[in-house]
Amino acid sequence: MESVIEAANLQKTFDGIKAVDGVSFRVLRGECFGILGPNGAGKTSTIRMIYGFSPMTGGSLDVFGLDIRTDWRTIRSKIGVCQQDNNLDPELTVLENLFVFARYFDVRRKDALGRARRYLAFMALDHRRESQVLELSGGMLRRLMIVRALINEPDLLILDEPTTGLDPQSRHQVWERLEELRSRGLSILLTTHYMDEASRLCDRLIIMDHGRILVEGNPADLIREHAGKEIIEIPNPRHEIRELVREKMPDYEDLGHRLVIYLDEREKSFQEIRSYLRAEGCIMRMATLEDVFLRLTGRDLRE
Amino acid sequence: MTAGRNIFHYVSRRLWRVWQRNWTVYRKNWKISFLPPLLEPLLYLLAFGVGLSALVGTVRYGGKDISYIEFIAPALIAVNIMYNAFFETTYASYVRMYYQKTFDAMMATPLSLEEIIIGEIVWGATKAVIATLIMMAVISGFGLISYPGGFVIIPLAVLGGLAFGAIGMTFTAIVKGIDLFNLPIFLFITPMFLFGGTFFPLEALPSWARNPAFLFPLTHLVNSVREFAGGAPGPLSMWGVLYLVAFTLVFLPLSVLKMRRRLIH
Numbered sequence: 001m002e003s004v005i006e007a008a009n010l011q012k013t014f015d016g017i018k019a020v021d022g023v024s025f026r027v028l029r030g031e032c033f034g035i036l037g038p039n040g041a042g043k044t045s046t047i048r049m050i051y052g053f054s055p056m057t058g059g060s061l062d063v064f065g066l067d068i069r070t071d072w073r074t075i076r077s078k079i080g081v082c083q084q085d086n087n088l089d090p091e092l093t094v095l096e097n098l099f100v101f102a103r104y105f106d107v108r109r110k111d112a113l114g115r116a117r118r119y120l121a122f123m124a125l126d127h128r129r130e131s132q133v134l135e136l137s138g139g140m141l142r143r144l145m146i147v148r149a150l151i152n153e154p155d156l157l158i159l160d161e162p163t164t165g166l167d168p169q170s171r172h173q174v175w176e177r178l179e180e181l182r183s184r185g186l187s188i189l190l191t192t193h194y195m196d197e198a199s200r201l202c203d204r205l206i207i208m209d210h211g212r213i214l215v216e217g218n219p220a221d222l223i224r225e226h227a228g229k230e231i232i233e234i235p236n237p238r239h240e241i242r243e244l245v246r247e248k249m250p251d252y253e254d255l256g257h258r259l260v261i262y263l264d265e266r267e268k269s270f271q272e273i274r275s276y277l278r279a280e281g282c283i284m285r286m287a288t289l290e291d292v293f294l295r296l297t298g299r300d301l302r303e
Numbered sequence: 304m305t306a307g308r309n310i311f312h313y314v315s316r317r318l319w320r321v322w323q324r325n326w327t328v329y330r331k332n333w334k335i336s337f338l339p340p341l342l343e344p345l346l347y348l349l350a351f352g353v354g355l356s357a358l359v360g361t362v363r364y365g366g367k368d369i370s371y372i373e374f375i376a377p378a379l380i381a382v383n384i385m386y387n388a389f390f391e392t393t394y395a396s397y398v399r400m401y402y403q404k405t406f407d408a409m410m411a412t413p414l415s416l417e418e419i420i421i422g423e424i425v426w427g428a429t430k431a432v433i434a435t436l437i438m439m440a441v442i443s444g445f446g447l448i449s450y451p452g453g454f455v456i457i458p459l460a461v462l463g464g465l466a467f468g469a470i471g472m473t474f475t476a477i478v479k480g481i482d483l484f485n486l487p488i489f490l491f492i493t494p495m496f497l498f499g500g501t502f503f504p505l506e507a508l509p510s511w512a513r514n515p516a517f518l519f520p521l522t523h524l525v526n527s528v529r530e531f532a533g534g535a536p537g538p539l540s541m542w543g544v545l546y547l548v549a550f551t552l553v554f555l556p557l558s559v560l561k562m563r564r565r566l567i568h
Contacts, residue, residue, distance in 0.1 A: 014568060053410050054568055073413045081411035087404035091328045100324050104317075104412035152412075 002029045004064060004156050004187045005050060011058035012045045012211075019045040021211035022059070027156075032178070032188040034198045034205030036293060038302040042211040043191040044084065047160055050189065051081050064155065077105055079156045080149030084164070086141045088133045094120070094144060095129050098151055105152040112151065119147040123177060139170030146174070150181075157181065159190040163197060175200055195289040209297045219289050227291035228262040233283045255299070262287065310559045313415040320414060321422025322429065324405075329430075340383060340434035344441050347379050348372065351502075352445075364504050365535065376447040377532035378501040380438050380456060381463065381525040384431040388464040389492060391427035392471035393484050399423075400475065406566060420562045424472050424555060428464025435460035449534035456528050459544075463524040466547045469554035470520075476561030495521035520550050 005027040012020035020042040027033040035043045048054040049061060052072035061068045063075045088097050095116055102112035120126045123143040128136060136144065142162065149157060162178070163171040171194075178201055182188055192198050198205055199219045206216045215222055228251065234241060237259045245252055251262040329336060352372035359371040399405040409419050439456060442448055448456070474487050498512070499521035505513045516522050523543035530540040 051411055053407075073415075076411065077413045079411075083404075083407060083411065085404050085407065087408040089324075089328065089405065090403060091331065096327065100327055101408075101412070103323060104320050104409060104414055106413075 003027060004029050005033075005189065006062045007046075007050075007059065008061075009059035010046065010049065010056060010061055012042070012049060012054060013057045014045075018211050020049070020057075023208070023211070023213055024059075025206055025213065025216065027187060027189055029187055030182075030185050031203040032182050032190065032201050034202035035189070035191045035208060036193075036195070036198055036205055036289075037191075037208035038297050040302055041208040041297075043208060044160055045211075046208070047158055047189065047191060051079055051158055052076055077152065078154055079158055080152060080154035081158045082142075082145045082149040082160065082162055084160045086145055088141065088144060088148070090132075090134050092133060093129070094125065094131050094133060094136070097133060097144070098148060101148050102151045107152060115151055115153065116147070119150045122180075123147050124173065139166050139173070142166060142170065142174065143177075146177070154186075156187045156189065159188065161191055161193065164193065171197070195293055199289045207293060207296055214296045215292075222292050223287050223289055226295055227287035228264045229287055230263045231285055231287050231291060232259075232261040232263065233285075234259040234261070235281060235283075253295070260291075262291070310417050310556055313417040314421060315415075315418065317414055318418040318422040318425065321409065321419050322426050325423070325426040326429075336433075337437065340387070340437040341441065343383070344376075344379050344438045348376065348442070348445065351375050362504060363506075365530070365533070365537070365539075369533070372445075373447055373533070374504075374529075375502060376442045376445070377456075377529040378499075378525045380435055380442070380460075380532075381499075381521060381528045382496055382501060383434045383438055384460050384463040384524060384528075385467045385492070385495070385521055387431040387434045388427040388467035389471040391430045392424055392468045393475055393487075394481065396423050396427075396472060397475050397478070397481050397484070400566075401481070410566075416563060416566060417559055420472060420559050421555070424465060424468040424558070427468030427471065428461055431464030431467070432457065432460045448532045452531050452534045452536065455531040455536070459524065459527050459531065462544065462547050462551070463520075465555065466520050466524075466551045469551055469558050472558035473554050473561055476558055476565050495519045500525045520547060523547055 003026040005025075007026075008024045010020055010023045011018065019040075023042070023046060025033075035046060037043050045054065049056045049068070050063060052068050052075060056068070064078060066075055068075055089100060092100065098116040098120075099109065099112050102109075102115070107115070116129075117126070120129060123146060125140060125143055125147065128140060133141070133144070142165075146157075146159070146162065149159075159178075163174050166174065175197065178188065178190075182201070188201075190198075190201065202219060204216065204218050205222075207214045207222075215226065217225070234245075235258050237245070242254070242259065245259055245261060249261050251264075253260045253262075352375075356371040361368040362371055362374040364374055406416075406419050410416060435456060439448060439453070443450075443453070474484065478484060498508075498516050499519045500516065501521070505516055505522070508516070523546040526539040527536075527543035527547075530536045
């Protein structure tokens with residue numbers, strides 16, 4: 001498979017602090033690749049090196065087979081970036097924003113108009129073409145950011161937390177549109193804090209922490225491998241229950257006020273302790289990527 | 304992108320894309336943007352030309368007696384060049400850089416940081432030229448500029464605009480917050496406005512006060528604009544232009560270097 005990004009031993013140091021500490025991964029053409037991690041894990045630093053915003057401290061990084069250090073202009077002309085901040089021009093209308101941005105890529109005005117119409121319709125913003133950016137809602141701004149990132153018809157779309165701060169309706173709409181873009185063969189690189197977003201969109205992903213990659217794989221495999229199939233959560237466990245779990249369960253976490261049990265063979269273990277737990281208000285659910293994430297990166301706050 | 308390389312290595316014709324972005328925004332508000340350079344000189348001419356002139360009478364300048372209004376009209380153009388370029392690359396550029404994150408957005412496109420910064424400075428100079436053209440039209444209406452020499456004021460506005468735009472951008476690259484622009488305005492812009500040979504001839508000052516005034520870029524811009532407006536350019540203009548070129552050649556690269564340090568991590 002042809003890769004659009006090849007990062008090998010990528011490093012980034014700020015004032016002596018290693019934000020990215022030897023990261024290697026490949027993003028294949030046509031896939032959606034996710035970078036997950038708590039705040040300060042090095043996600044945004046990694047992404048900024050990929051679009052040539054931050055110079056790398058060490059390692060090698062090829063995008064479309066070109067070296068980012070020398071061919072950054074060519075690389076940037078073929079990627080679309082939706083940054084974390086909605087840095088649209090507040091003094092301009094929706095359409096003017098797109099025209100101004102298209103000019104940076106030397107897209108002719110006639111082509112820019114065609115693309116703007118097409119992608120605005122695609123992102124359900126067609127009716128707001130003449131609106132001032134300041135009048136748009138948060139969800140609309142985010143969608144406009146994605147339209148703007150598509151205006152140069154990129155081969156790679158980079159999304160830094162595309163749905164942070166959006167209401168559920170807007171998030172689902174954005175996800176649907178991104179799935180549509182992926183099905184058309186666009187390669188996508190995305191960072192997110194939302195595990196449901198990553199599970200739904202990513203073909204493969206990495207979870208980073210402290211500038212390093214903890215795991216890499218597709219979401220379903222990672223869940224099976226690191227969190228099992230199902231999960232029982234027991235809030236405020238009594239002493240006897242805690243003892244029972246300690247005795248019978250090979251894989252669990254004791255959070256003090258809550259026990260989290262990771263199950264592989266559902267029937268046997270669950271039935272066995274079920275009768276004991278019935279009165280405890282325990283919760284049984286499918287394992288998710290969030291369980292994997294919390295197990296691997298810990299539950300301490302990152303601020 | 305790589306720090307340490309010659310800044311002009313990363314500058315292409317794309318810097319006009321940055322200029323075009325600002326022009327697009329300017330055109331939307333041109334009716335408001337037009338008013339200050341149109342009204343301000345009229346107010347000054349009224350206050351100084353009619354009010355103060357009666358007290359001052361004539362001024363001895365360049366070995367000739369000229370009316371006070373003839374003396375200060377070109378200085379008002381020079382001051383406006385300074386204000387337009389300096390305020391554009393300080394407050395306006397800072398808002399684009401820090402609050403609107405316009406530079407961040409541009410840096411995800413084929414534009415280089417060097418093109419963005421120099422494009423902003425060139426835009427600052429453009430604002431200075433626009434203001435100059437409006438003021439020249441008004442002041443010429445009173446017969447205070449002699450042509451064709453007066454046309455040289457236009458390239459002087461380009462040069463002065465680049466010089467003040469570049470130093471403004473240097474401050475933008477180093478200030479911690481937008482309120483701190485008060486400092487260069489209080490310590491640098493206002494003293495020049497008052498003591499740059501604008502409202503009275505520098506010969507009126509004792510030498511200890513006169514000589515430092517020649518460090519001010521505004522002094523040189525005032526001298527050059529005044530000589531060309533009066534139709535008799537001499538050595539003062541030549542030195543003035545040379546000083547402004549040198550000033551630009553120092554502060555334009557400096558502003559880019561400082562901006563690299565601020566924005567590229």
